[in-house]
Amino acid sequence: MAACALVCAQLGLLTAAAGTAYAEPGGPGPKGPPGVGAPDGPPDAGEFGGAADTARLEEIHKKIEKLHDRVESATEEYNAADERAARQRREIVRLARAIARTREQLEELTDRAGAMARAKYRSGGLPPGARLVLDGDPDDFLRDLGLLHKGEQAARGLIGRLRTAREDLDEYADEATGRWAKLEADRRRKAAAKKRIEAELARAEKLESKLAAGELERLRRLEEETAWARQAKWLETGVLDEIDDRASARGRKAVAFAMAQIGKDYEWGAEGPDTFDCSGLTLRAWEAAGRTIPRTSQEQWKRLPRVAVTGMRPGDLIVYQSDASHVGLYVGDGVMVHAPRTGRPITLAGAGSLPILGVVRPDA
Structure with missing residues (x-):
């Protein structure tokens, strides 16, 4: 609660x-709608001390704001590289599984092709005319000829599937290589963005470390004043x-x-x-x-x-x-x-x- x-x-x-x-800080502004009170505005510039001191703090504020703007840009670049790298890793896993499946299929097809070649070798590999002369039985010849045609069709289909499997394997391997290259590029972008973030934050911290506790509080109030001024300008529209x-x-x-x-x-x-x-x-x-x-x-x-x-x-x-x-x-x-x-x-x-x-x- x-x-x-x-x-x-x-x-x-x-x-x-x-x-x-709101009007500019320190000046009168038009009243808000009925029932809404106008809260106290941001502190007057005079509360920050002398003009020189105020100018110095304003300059530090601008530098720190610019550094943090650069940090935000680098952070979003880091996030984008991280997201792309995660996507590339998922794609690489998918491709690795596809490659494994295709290799298994290729091995199975190769074994089947070998079995067919061995079966043909055992049959002597004779042409149909020679088989008819040697067998001397037209019925057996016609039956064997039909089986031979079916075997040749199966062999052609097997060869086609072998060729397709090899092409798929090459394609998956090429795509995986490309994905790895993109993953490495995103890793480098991510590392570079991280390095920039850390460097810009270190610069901002160094600027703030030179300020006394009271000055840090005044700097914080100056940030608030800048935000109030921007909001007031926006509301005036x-x-x-x-x-x-x-x-x-x-x-x-x-x-x-x-x-x-x-x-x-x-x-x-x-x-x-x-x-x-x-x-x-x-x-x-x-x-x-x-x-x-x-x-x-x-x-x-x-x-x-x-x-x-x-x-x-x-x-x-x-x-x-x-x-x-x-x-x-x-x-x-x-x-x-x-x-x-x-x-x-x-x-x-x-x-x-x-x-x-x-x-x-x-x-x-």
Whole structure:
């Protein structure tokens, strides 16, 4: 119950924020709709200290944000390579089984061909005319001739099946070789992406390690101020006046799952149940709703049906950044739930607090 109350309180605060069109921090803004109070805005720039200190923190914030953007891009590349590698491994297993079956068939056919050759050898391999002269019995000859024709037809069929089996075996072997090459390429991409992720995270951590505890808190508040400003600018377009918040049955299930993960840690490459990255969260949310969607945010953006921002409803996925490297799940009232980045837990945020690329609907 306490956890439920905390989530409801968070949602209530952000819902109020979403329902109010804010002006720039520090300035007056228009009132929200009846019954919705305007929460306190982000801190004034003056609370960060002197102008030089504030400028320094802003510069550090921009650098850290850019580093984490690169981490997200590399994470989705890592996820994509991991998914492709898993698919290649499944195909290689399938081909290995096909090769084993075909080899068994080839061995059986080869044994049968050998048996037929031995039988022909034992019969002397004489042509039909010579057999008639030697046997001297036309009835026996005609009977043997019919059997001979049947044997020749069987031999031709056997030879054809042998040829087909050898061709299939060669084809499977060639395909398996190609799959191995692709698997190795995806392994290299995955390793390279992991290396970039670790390097960018190390740079971000190094920047943060140079800050005192008080400065880290001020940096965190600066991040929040930036998000508030983006959300305010998005709300000023009047977008919420057009958005219909009626969710589908599956959309409600996806929202319920995602909301239940609030507070869990972000971990790049993770798909739950204890930690998630951004697309891992949306993947599992819609899996809980009974719909399988692509693993990465780029593939979710590429392959799922798109809807206008003004037409989105709870459960829809909001894809962010120009390279579709981040994704959140819309919960309604201008709010989304997402796994932000390393060092930040799954949380609620303004749907417009990040640069929106577009919206997709898994259950269109």
